[in-house]
Amino acid sequence: MKRLKIGILIPTYNESINSPILLEKLKSNLADLKDVEFTILIVDDNSPDGTSQIVKNVAKKLNSSHFKINVLDRKTKDGYGRACVAGMLFLIEKGVDKVLTMDADLSHNPKYIKEFIKASKKSDLIIGSRYIRGGDTPDWPLIRKFLSKYGNYYARLFLGSKIADYTGGFNMYDRQLIHDIDLKNIKSTGYGFLIELKFKASQKSKSISQIPIIFRDRQHGKSKIPKNTLIKNLLLVPRLRISEHK
Helix, strand or coil: CCCEEEEEEEEECCCCCHHHHHHHHHHHHHCCCCCEEEEEEEEECCCCCCHHHHHHHHHHHHCECCEEEEEEECCCCCCHHHHHHHHHHHHHHCCCCEEEECCCCCCCCHHHHHHHHHHCCCCCEEEEECCCCCCECCCCCHHHHHHHHHHHHHHHHHHCCCCCCCCCCCEEEEHHHHHHHCHHHCCCCCCHHHHHHHHHHHHHCCCEEEEECECCCCCCCCCCCCCCHHHHHHHHHHHHHHHHCC
């Protein structure tokens, strides 16, 4: 029987502490899925803290026949979106059937991956959502909860209500869906990339599933989200809707 091949894409920048912890958690959580082959891809933007080499060292210990860690080293830090595009194209070249994206800062719990895989049997787009029943952001202060919740509400007003969480990074895409989206035509480079990617994916998707997740704040390191992200996303959303009708 042919193994299901899943690529797990994790962009990193200065995640030398979190990355080894996450990789260990991935290995332990996925160990019993013998019929699935996992390709873990760390896309590192030349982290000055040595994230890339640390991951390569961890890979020597954790790699097995159905769990292989790869590192894609990029010379410059040019945005979350470009890192994701490079990683998705790399994984598609490796022949994976699905691509799961997640953050390196331990905010996304690997325990949910089995639910993603189960949902992928009927859907080509699976969203890890903080904003459906069962999802939550328990570590966030009220102002951050407010901005994120209503920012997503704003996105749904313009882009459609099929997706409850446009800005979360824990998602799975079928390889055919990635092909249909045409990643090279996605213009957003920062965290707005997630909004544009999901919007375009929802237009091409045959079936969407949403999984409730509990999102935890990072325990180590500093947030990589630029302060002007909210304003950029507010401007991006109507542009996406207008471009759709051109």
